[in-house]
Amino acid sequence: MRVLCPGCGSVAIIGKTNRLSLAHADLYCSCSDPECGHTFVTNLSFSHTLSPSSRTSSAIVSELARALSPVQRQQLQQELNLL
Ligand SMILES: [Zn+2]
Structure with a gap:
């Protein structure tokens, strides 16, 4: 710069x-x-984001997964296995 x-x-x-x-x-x-x-x-x-940080996105996904009930977590896991 x-x-x-x-x-x-x-x-x-x-x-x-x-x-x-x-x-x-x-x-x-x-x-x-x-x-x-x-x-x-x-x-x-810093001005603004063009593409979000994958570190931030991963942390958000982890927090959301932890907030799910065991049944919901198992359903999510099965859905992810289909990807
Ligand atoms: Zn000068």
Whole structure:
């Protein structure tokens, strides 16, 4: 990922990343142009999902399966065996 200096448009160097959460980080940057010398903080943040995480989907399926009664679980198992 390239960060451009908002002052002059040159490539900036990310010196430090302050991760605030899994979805947000502050990037401490400095412009690579010595004549500019701009240092600044820019944000990196999650926007939206295009395809859900299979880890999340698996966890949801496991939780749902655990919530079923033994009979329902057995029925589900038989249905899955047909796939
Ligand atoms: Zn600059």
